Amino acid sequence: MVIEALIKIAIVLLVVLTAVSYTVLLERWVSAWVQDRIGPNRVGPLGLLQPLADVLKLLLKEDIEPMMAQKWFHWVAPVISISVAFSVLAIIPFGHSLTIGSTIIPLTIAPNINIGVLMLVALTSVGVYGITLAGWSSGSKYSLLGGIRSSAQMISYELTLGLGLLSVVMLSGSLDLNAIINSQSAGLWNIIRAPIGFLLFFVSSFAETNRQPFDLPEAEPELVGGYHTEYSSMKFALFFLAEYANMITASSVITVLFLGGWHVPFADQLGLPALAMSIVGILGFVLKVLGLLFIFIWVRWSIPRFRYDQLMNLGWKVLLPLGIVNIILTALEKIYLVN
Amino acid sequence: MPKFTIDGNEYEAQAGQTIIQVAQENGIDIPHFCWHPALSVAGNCRMCLVEVEKTPKLQIACGTIVTEGMVVKTLSETATKGREDVMEFLLINHPLDCPICDEAGQCKLQDYAFDHSRGESRFVEEKNHKDKRMPLGPQILFDGERCISCSRCIRFAEEVAHQPVLTFVHRGDHVTINAVPAESFDNNMSMNVIDICPVGALTSRDFRFKARVWDMSFTDSVCPGCSRGCSTRIGVRNNEILRTEPRNNPNVNSYWMCDYGRVEMYPAVNEGRIDGPRMKDAAGKQQATDYDTAARVTAETLKKYHKDEVLILGSAAVPVEDNYAMLKLAREHFGKQTIPFISHIVGEDDRLLLKADKTPNSMGATLAGCVADGHYPHVHGEKAAHTTVLELLRSRKIKAVFALGDNFLTDPQLLEAFEHVEFFACHAANETITSRRADVVFSISHWAERDGVFVNFEGWAQSLNPAVTTNYQVRGRDQLNMSRLDRFGSPYDKWARGHKRDAREGWHFVQLVSNQLGSKWHYLHTEQLFEEIAATNPEFKGMSYESLGSLGQPIASKHSMVKEPIYQEVYQETGAPLMGSGN
């Protein structure tokens, strides 16, 4: 059991870390394409070794610790950020299960968590500590403002996130992620059953991952770099990785909750052997995640940043009421349509 | 006393005054080229045209005597038009030489072309060509194309320099200036024509192309060349003196200065300097040392001798303050009532400016309490001639000498008599025969690097201003004039890194030695010394650096000699031209 989990952790971590660095490359490519440029193409074939160069560059930078910084918190903040980002992945089922011989390996690092959804919400809320701590401990006004914005933003959008989530929980009647996925197996994904819930969750995800158009905590023109202004070298890299890891996490969660997880429509009608089915499932999952990542990036290079008051207005005056209305609608849907 | 109006305002004139004179006295600027207050009226440039009511044609302000009830208009349409036309004629054959012309930036023609011309030339034909590099004298080059034939130079040669060798040759637009055949304008006043030439036709061999006017900072100073002490202005770029020019001071030098003072004085500030104090080692070779050691050794050695074996020398080459300090030291520690200084009488007066006494401050040193010493019967009269120093030295009573900055060992008799001196400490700014003989040399600031007061032979006191910085001054902090380059350059710019010498004003060293001998002086600035002098010496009563200003003041017994300045050339007044003075 433990060995199995360790192997899974190793594989997932490896895959995700690579994925994170390639997401960065993807981001740079997409941004280039959107702006009629080519993007990185110098390091390695097609620029594919660019992430390696990036990492090397970051590693070789001098690690500067500001004089006014609270040393310990300054150090621990990026660690919190990155570990939270990765730990959420532990509960994501990225495939049904792998049957090798007679052993059935569930494709989740921590299988059988029957309150997966709660776990998810709990873990993501910890992420804000990393950022707030970073902002406060840097001893710089920009960082502090970034940190404060971040906590305000997280609190505002966590509500909406939760409400969006609630509609899914109501529809599937379970807090278990596997159960939620299975409830969508009929091809009737939650995105169709709870479109408003999806919208709420999706929008809030942008806010939770600090991505444009909600990247106020790091708004370059006003805050220089927000909470990570005073970070350099590997500590900065951790924040950087955390942002992209968060994107991957968020995409995975959306895939699980709304896009049917590893289910590939019409795949079970092909009559494939179990192993192949599992692989098709994993591929389907990965493809969905990739698609979502692309959307994340695409949105970033299309939509300008909100103003702070607009952000708050949107969160409290539009999304929150919408979420509450959505709960009622979902309840009605559950009563009259599903049952 | 005729009363008349200029541009609607009523003015009163002395009988016989011209319009331009009254205008100048009252601060009205009437453009002019050929008129110069110190020269006769020629009336040939026609730039000063003004409208006088009831006369059919425009009149020249420089040649029209004011009459009762005259109504003069300088700004009327006809007057303006007249000036514009004159400018157009003047510019017909004037080359587009401003980029290479040394006068540019302080050129009357340039300024007036700006203010009083149409700004467009209608002349498309080929301009006249004339000789562009014709020497008129050993110091002066003449550019025929730039000359506007104002005849100022001719009149100067005749009326002021008394060497009437310049003249117009040819006629019409071929007219040009030349020296009379087989003559050369080699007067000692010759270079003044360069200043009074309203354009850049006359250039100085000494300064030619060295710098643009706007790159230099200009500082008012006093020429140290002779006891006349002409008021001058020093042009400095990159901490190097590039030229000196006279400043109008009616009580001293009028508008002029002599060529000797102009070209022979400033190079000593730039070159051959003693950079930091020196002391002879056991082998008799001068080695660099620091001020405190030099002062300590001097004090200790002087103490070893009997008071009568020590000779303290003042100097007529350094300001009053240094002499005052030296005399104070001599009185406090060596029981002397007065100290001698060596006169430098060379040649005769030229009856214009240059005096036989080639030091600027004989009078000042005397007033400070020193006694002139020298064997110059033709000046002092057989009886009055002091030769005590020479006699003392020859009598071998003197074993140690401490002297202010003065190169007096150029006199072979003194040098010979110096053989028996065991210890010689001196102040010196330049490497000279005197400084080479000394056992301890204190490196002093030159006249252009310091504050101080010179009193000229007539008793006119003028203050010096630092124009060049030493190691102990900072241009911005110590209120030295700054050129634009000084102001905006960084220490990394080559042109802001001019050489600074390790030198201080002479009284610093006197104070160091005196304090080593036991006094408790605490002077921080030259001005403190002068304040003390003004408080104790009746001749300097009431004077301060501020009251001396740029033109100076007479000493108390000479108050009768004051003349008021009536006129300053506009471009002389501003010194640095408009363009360069600002940003």
Add this chain to the structure above:
Amino acid sequence: MGYNTKYNNPSTNRKLTLWEKLYLPEVIRGLLTTFKHIFRPKFTRQYPEERWDPPASFRGRPVLVMEENGSERCVACGLCSRVCPPLAIEVRASETEQLKERYPVVFEINMLRCIFCGFCEEVCPEEAIIMSKDYELVFRDPSEGIFGKDKLLVPKAELKERLDFLAEMRN
């Protein structure tokens, strides 16, 4: 409020329609716009391989015009040095036997200071300093950034395009 621009002045603010206020449709419209650009031809120039030949109006590093006989056009009037906003130019004049009797013994531009404003070119009465097409300036040491006459003087023939451009602009 202290300022009043086109954007915060209520009188010029356009009233949004309900459709626009819904925001999402507009977001999607924006997304589609950027999406279309993904397939557009790219503008990127593959720099070290593909070099850019700037038009004559380009202001690259300032150079001094060298006449056919190898001497400089510059008469060391110092106007460029006077006008140069960052004080990048140093000129020291001296006399020559040539027709133009003044020439620069020292002419140095500190290329680390130069901001390529072209004022020197504009002020020069001799058209002796002009902006070239050279935009590739690399130094390994700050002292290399100070260009003397050796680096500044460029034969007139190579600068023909810019000189023609200037002649055209002046008319």
